[in-house]
Amino acid sequence: MNLSEILVKILEYMFVAGWAGSAVVLVLTGIEDVGTLLDREDEHSH
Amino acid sequence: MSSTSNSPTGSNRVRIVVATSVMLTFISYWRAAAVILNDLGSSAFYAGGIAEQAIGKSAPWFVLGVMLFAFAVRAVYVESCSMFVRGGVYRVVKEALGGTLAKLSVSALMFDYILTGPVSGVSAGQYIAGLINDTMVIADTRGWIPAALHHLFRGTPQVGVNATAVVFAVAVTLYFWWQNIKGIEESSEKALWVMQITTVMVVMLLGWSLVTLLKVGGHLPPFPTLANIHYSDESLGFWKHSKLPHMFGILGLIIGFGHSVLAMSGEESLAQVYRELAHPKLKNLKRTAIVIGVYSFVFTGLVSLLAVMLIPDNVRMKVYSDNLIAGLAMNMVGPQVVRLAFRAFVVVVGFLILSGAVNTAIVGSNGVLNRVSEDGVLADWFRRPHKRYGTTYRIINLIVGLQLFTIIVSWGNIYTLGEAYAFGVVWSFVFKTISMLVLRYRYKGERNWKVPPNLHIFGVEIPIGLASVGMVLLCTAIVNLFTKSVATVSGLIFSIVFFAIFTFSEKVNRRKHAHSAAQMKEQFQLQLAENVERETVGIRAGNVLVPVRDYNTLNHLKWVLERTDTHEQDVVVMTARISQFGSAAYGLSSEQVFSDYEQTLFTRAVSVAESFGKKISLLVVPARDPWSAIAQTAHNLESSAVVSGLSSKMTTAEQAFGLGSAWESIPEPKQQFLLQIVQPDGIVDTFRIGPHTPTMKNEDVVLLHRLWLNVTREPGLENIHHHDILTEALTRFARDYGARDREDIVKQLKRHGTEAGPLPVRRIADQVHTVQPEPARSDRDDGHREDAPTSSKVPGSE
Numbered sequence: 008m009n010l011s012e013i014l015v016k017i018l019e020y021m022f023v024a025g026w027a028g029s030a031v032v033l034v035l036t037g038i039e040d041v042g043t044l045l046d047r048e049d050e051h052s053h
Numbered sequence: 054m055s056s057t058s059n060s061p062t063g064s065n066r067v068r069i070v071v072a073t074s075v076m077l078t079f080i081s082y083w084r085a086a087a088v089i090l091n092d093l094g095s096s097a098f099y100a101g102g103i104a105e106q107a108i109g110k111s112a113p114w115f116v117l118g119v120m121l122f123a124f125a126v127r128a129v130y131v132e133s134c135s136m137f138v139r140g141g142v143y144r145v146v147k148e149a150l151g152g153t154l155a156k157l158s159v160s161a162l163m164f165d166y167i168l169t170g171p172v173s174g175v176s177a178g179q180y181i182a183g184l185i186n187d188t189m190v191i192a193d194t195r196g197w198i199p200a201a202l203h204h205l206f207r208g209t210p211q212v213g214v215n216a217t218a219v220v221f222a223v224a225v226t227l228y229f230w231w232q233n234i235k236g237i238e239e240s241s242e243k244a245l246w247v248m249q250i251t252t253v254m255v256v257m258l259l260g261w262s263l264v265t266l267l268k269v270g271g272h273l274p275p276f277p278t279l280a281n282i283h284y285s286d287e288s289l290g291f292w293k294h295s296k297l298p299h300m301f302g303i304l305g306l307i308i309g310f311g312h313s314v315l316a317m318s319g320e321e322s323l324a325q326v327y328r329e330l331a332h333p334k335l336k337n338l339k340r341t342a343i344v345i346g347v348y349s350f351v352f353t354g355l356v357s358l359l360a361v362m363l364i365p366d367n368v369r370m371k372v373y374s375d376n377l378i379a380g381l382a383m384n385m386v387g388p389q390v391v392r393l394a395f396r397a398f399v400v401v402v403g404f405l406i407l408s409g410a411v412n413t414a415i416v417g418s419n420g421v422l423n424r425v426s427e428d429g430v431l432a433d434w435f436r437r438p439h440k441r442y443g444t445t446y447r448i449i450n451l452i453v454g455l456q457l458f459t460i461i462v463s464w465g466n467i468y469t470l471g472e473a474y475a476f477g478v479v480w481s482f483v484f485k486t487i488s489m490l491v492l493r494y495r496y497k498g499e500r501n502w503k504v505p506p507n508l509h510i511f512g513v514e515i516p517i518g519l520a521s522v523g524m525v526l527l528c529t530a531i532v533n534l535f536t537k538s539v540a541t542v543s544g545l546i547f548s549i550v551f552f553a554i555f556t557f558s559e560k561v562n563r564r565k566h567a568h569s570a571a572q573m574k575e576q577f578q579l580q581l582a583e584n585v586e587r588e589t590v591g592i593r594a595g596n597v598l599v600p601v602r603d604y605n606t607l608n609h610l611k612w613v614l615e616r617t618d619t620h621e622q623d624v625v626v627m628t629a630r631i632s633q634f635g636s637a638a639y640g641l642s643s644e645q646v647f648s649d650y651e652q653t654l655f656t657r658a659v660s661v662a663e664s665f666g667k668k669i670s671l672l673v674v675p676a677r678d679p680w681s682a683i684a685q686t687a688h689n690l691e692s693s694a695v696v697s698g699l700s701s702k703m704t705t706a707e708q709a710f711g712l713g714s715a716w717e718s719i720p721e722p723k724q725q726f727l728l729q730i731v732q733p734d735g736i737v738d739t740f741r742i743g744p745h746t747p748t749m750k751n752e753d754v755v756l757l758h759r760l761w762l763n764v765t766r767e768p769g770l771e772n773i774h775h776h777d778i779l780t781e782a783l784t785r786f787a788r789d790y791g792a793r794d795r796e797d798i799v800k801q802l803k804r805h806g807t808e809a810g811p812l813p814v815r816r817i818a819d820q821v822h823t824v825q826p827e828p829a830r831s832d833r834d835d836g837h838r839e840d841a842p843t844s845s846k847v848p849g850s851e
Contacts, residue, residue: 011297019303022528028521029125035505035518036128043339 165477174222
């Protein structure tokens with residue numbers, strides 16, 4: 008394996024790890040978003 | 054001659070109160086979402102086609118992935134806004150990584166903003182050209198094209214798609230260039246209206262697509278595996294001859310993701326509208342983020358997916374690659390004429406939203422360059438106002454010049470434009486996210502929300518969510534450097550050139566500002582104040598507020614000083630430092646609010662006041678729009694009158710309407726005031742701002758009296774007053790207007806309105822009287838007039 012292939016591998020691991028973490032972000036913020044949408048208190052939608 | 058100074062220190066220098074908070078009119082999250090979607094939503098018209106050209110039929114999965122990931126990017130923006138009210142890229146990067154990288158990140162952002170215009174204009178042109186050509190084909194097959202025309206074109210008349218797109222993009226860019234030179238501002242109302250029409254189109258598109266799928270069926274695009282990704286010749290850039298993209302499956306996914314990332318361009322607008330969001334700000338920002346997230350996922354994501362499912366492979370990329378939604382409209386079930394009509398509707402919506410994005414690009418770039426210019430990063434020369442319109446025309450010329458150059462060089466190639474566009478989009482996100490990571494450890498101020506999840510190990514916070522988003526963005530940006538050769542070369546050249554201009558200008562400015570700061574120190578004393586208050590300015594209630602903008606037109610100040618005894622009534626000269634869309638994303642220092650221009654303007658104003666031997670107070674207010682600034686300042690200072698000059702762009706009635714509308718946005722309790730507009734020829738128009746007793750026509754007074762006479766003849770109604778008749782009449786009117794007679798009433802009022810002049814002006818600011826023209830007057834700067842006063846009344850004393 009040459010250097011460029013090693014660097015590409017590192018990028019791939021980073022990307023996969025990043026997506027896994029981002030998926031957690033999506034789930035957690037999604038749950039929070041549902042709460043925000045259901046909370047109609049002090050909503051200003053004129 | 055009395056001094057114009059009111060310095061509490063007793064110094065001879067003139068004190069100027071500089072408000073550091075931008076005066077804004079706050080908007081709901083729906084309006085904020087509409088403003089952002091005008092930019093973000095426009096990418097639905099071209100993102101899917103560009104992605105499929107690059108990586109093949111599995112592209113919609115990548116677009117959907119990008120739209121999903123955009124929710125996580127939005128979370129980064131929400132966190133940055135919870136820390137800084139103006140949480141744009143420049144501010145955040147400067148705070149975290151310093152001025153050099155901030156300049157670099159702004160250069161990338163500028164590349165994004167400047168390319169938004171050409172890519173949107175060209176895309177709209179492609180849709181229009183496509184519609185013209187297909188209509189011609191259909192007309193030709195039905196024999197509707199005259200033989201002579203057929204002969205002239207040697208077949209079905211067709212327009213050159215790319216040439217038409219270029220002509221259209223140039224025309225739209227030039228139109229918005231002129232609008233921006235004139236300083237005509239976009240409104241959130243217009244954005245909301247465009248999004249309402251777009252929503253109608255999206256609902257029709259999705260509904261009709263569903264019916265079509267149920268009737269004729271369809272297949273999902275191939276899943277995004279290495280075997281299903283088919284790179285085009287251009288999509289591998291510098292890796293065209295490398296085996297790397299074909300060796301690694303996940304690298305293929307990153308390449309595909311990188312070619313689809315432009316679908317989430319426009320996220321930066323989220324930080325820019327935050328400052329203008331109504332209370333509760335953070336909650337409304339989250340709601341805005343949800344609205345734009347869901348909308349763009351459905352619009353951009355699903356439309357790309359449906360396009361592959363419904364448009365046959367043999368025509369999709371060949372005919373509709375640059376106008377995918379039009380292709381979708383033409384491949385629904387139903388009569389051809391109806392489909393063509395729907396396609397025309399798609400083109401109209403595309404024209405509206407994409408043209409809006411062209412304007413957003415100019416306004417956004419202008420805003421960013423203005424802010425960095427105010428930060429001393431761009432030479433003052435660029436900020437010199439237009440002689441007539443007062444806009445930063447040199448910056449606008451530079452931006453539009455670069456956009457026109459880009460349109461012509463690309464010659465309508467939407468693929469190249471889109472690929473280059475992605476460079477600016479992804480790198481500004483990278484800078485932003487890395488800065489937010491750094492700020493997790495460096496920033497000690499308030500932070501109301503954090504991107505989850507966050508682990509705590511031995512008291513150290515590990516921002517897993519933020520780091521994850523950063524990793525995806527960084528990997529995508531790095532891979533894009535290799536796979537998008539045109540974008541990399543053009544983006545790097547552009548960024549380096551802009552960075553060099555910023556760095557050089559900053560050095561020149563630092564030397565120049567040191568000199569002018571010393572000069573200003575001798576003449577003015579700046580007093581910074583977070584908000585404008587009467588006590589801060591040191592004036593009494595019932596004062597006269599005189600907005601000034603151009604130092605060549607201070608006639609209205611002379612008019613006020615001639616008629617006002619400043620011992621009895623204070624005169625406040627204010628200038629609004631207009632911060633355009635997006636500018637609220639950056640912090641303002643006194644140097645930013647009080648620049649060379651304001652210094653010259655106030656030097657002239659002080660000179661006029663001194664020539665009258667009268668005292669004035671000086672005030673600088675940063676604001677999003679002049680009307681809000683004037684209305685809010687008059688409200689805060691409890692002014693009894695505002696005396697303004699005539700705008701070069703508006704009539705006096707329009708000016709009154711503008712100020713009246715801004716006054717309506719001020720929360721209760723609020724007081725009314727007079728607006729007097731002094732025209733260059735000496736005519737003074739006076740308006741009351743706020744609710745007031747209307748001026749009644751003589752025949753109405755007679756009618757009221759006659760009714761009163763009749764009513765008081767009734768037994769038991771002898772004690773009725775005129776106002777009782779009016780109360781009863783108005784109560785009945787309100788009841789009828791709210792019920793069955795509304796249409797009739799509206800019809801009648803329209804008739805009255807047509808007879809009596811423009812309705813909106815009458816509604817908000819009824820004109821109370823117009824002072825007749827005076828004899829010709831001298832406009833000498835010493836302020837001594839030979840003509841008689843137009844009114845013995847002190848302004849605002851009514």
